[in-house]
Amino acid sequence: MHTIPTYSLKQLIIYFLKLGTWGFGGPVALVGYMHRDLVETKKWISEEDYKEGMALSQLAPGPLAAQLCIYIGYVHYRITGATVAGIAFVLPSFFMVLLIGWAYVSFGGLPWMQAIFYGVGAAVIGIIALSSYKLTTKSIGKDYWLWAIFLVLACFTFITEEENIWLILAAGVLIWFVKSPPSRNKKSVHLFSMPVLLQIPATVSSSGKLWQIAWFFTKAGAFVFGSGIAIVPFLYGGVVKEYQWLNEQQFVDAVAVAMITPGPVVITVGFIGYLVGGIWGACIAALATFIPCYVFTVLPAPYFKKYGKHPAIKAFVDGVTAAAIGAIAGAVLVLAKRNLVDVPTALIAITTIGILYTFKKIPEPLIILAASLTGIALKLLVLPS
Incomplete structure (x- = not known):
């Protein structure tokens, strides 16, 4: 049943503009913020709708946080809500990476980037580790089957x-x-098979750099599943190895830009697009990445809304949610292994967790700023290489 929203479309747009502007920490943190703000604090979205959105976001290809944002917009305001929520969420960070891309090209690179990333990367690990912990305990509860899947x-x-x-x-x-052995329900089978059909690969021959950008980033948005950690290897294989648009250092800087800017990690495609093809390259790369995830979220959404309360669907969603959260937790560990490279970075991450756990009102951007300054101080003053 389509419940009456307790918030206006304008309020939803403002919320996602703010999240896109101040939401640091990547997909794990962002989906955690949405749960904290929209389910627990504001109570705009029900726990069931949130879980359905999480499940669909993992099943369909594309960036996790952006898909959940689009689905949440769809819950009460359908296509209009999904569209404006998605745009509001992505635009702030897109403009930021455009500005950083312009500075990067104009001033011959960003020599201070690694110093900032040294501190920010460690703090981000702390932020997403705490978000992952909260998401896990809230969503899985005491079900042994779900915990086994999570592990x-x-x-x-x-x-x-x-x-x-x-x-x-x-x-x-x-x-x-x-929990709910299947019967001959063709609609349920159709719903479950849809994500599999979305994975059928396709090829196209194109000439011209902008067409190449459009096709490559369409594939990135259409055939890469999960969070930012999943798309980084795909981007590396294309922009560095296949097309040789960027060198190794430029790609590392692009990933760093994604980590030090708020909003979806995948917004690094805007930075890469700018380096390869200027303003048009940035716009095409971003559109090509996000349009498939929009389509693949909105099209199956009515099925989730209509059949989501069926016991079989609910059991399926519970299993997918536990698996998705387990994959996110594993991604946190991978990021920690790559970013916590010495004692100072480990201390920054642990301190971040301690501060955010103890003082729940401290905004994440303040933590990011402090980590940036700490990184500069350590890398350039205390531990110069």
């Missing part, structure tokens, strides 16, 4: 450093069979 996906993601959509789907099917 398997966390270990798999940590060991392989990639997220596997087939394991996530299998987790949903497992809980479906355990």
Whole structure:
């Protein structure tokens, strides 16, 4: 049943503009903020709608946080809500990476970037670790089956450093069979098979750099599942290895830009697009990445809204959610392994967790600013290389 919203479309737009402007920490933190703000604090979105959005966001290809934002917009305001929520969420960070891209090109690179990233990367690990912990305890509860799935996906993601959509789907099917054995429900089967159909690959021959940008980033948005950690290897293979648009250092800087700017980590595509093709390159790269995830979120959404309360669907969603959160936890461990490279970075991450856990009202941007200054001080003054 379509419930009456307790908030206006304008309020939703303002919220996502703010989240896109101040929401640091990548997909794990962002989906955590949405749960904290919209489910727990404001109570605009129900726990059930949030879980359905999380499940759909993991099943369909594209960036996790952006898809959840689009789905939340869809819950009460349908296509209009999904569209304006998605635009409001992405635009602030897109403008930021455009500005950084202009500075990067104009001033011959960003020599201070690694010093800032040294501190920010460590603080971000602390932020997303705490968000992942809260998301896990809230969503999984005391169900042993869900905890088993969580642990398997966390270990798999940590060991392989990639997220596997087939394991996530299998987790949903497992809980479906355990808690609500399937009957001959063709609509349910159609719904479950939809994410699999979305994975069918395609090829196209194109000439011209902007066409190449459009096609490559469409593939990035359409065929890469999960959070920012999943898209980084795909981007590396394309922009560095295949097309040789960027060198190794430029790509590392692009990933750093994604980490020090708020909003979705995938917004690094705007920075990469700017380096490759200027303003038009940035716009095409961003549109090509986000339009597929918008389509693949909005099209299946009515099925989730209509059949989401069915016991079989609910069991499937529970399994997928546990698997998705496990994959996110594994991604946190991978990021920690890459970013916590010495004692100072480990201390920054631990301090960040301690501060945010103890003083819940401290805004994340303040933590990011302090970590940036700490990184500069340590890297340039205390530990110069």
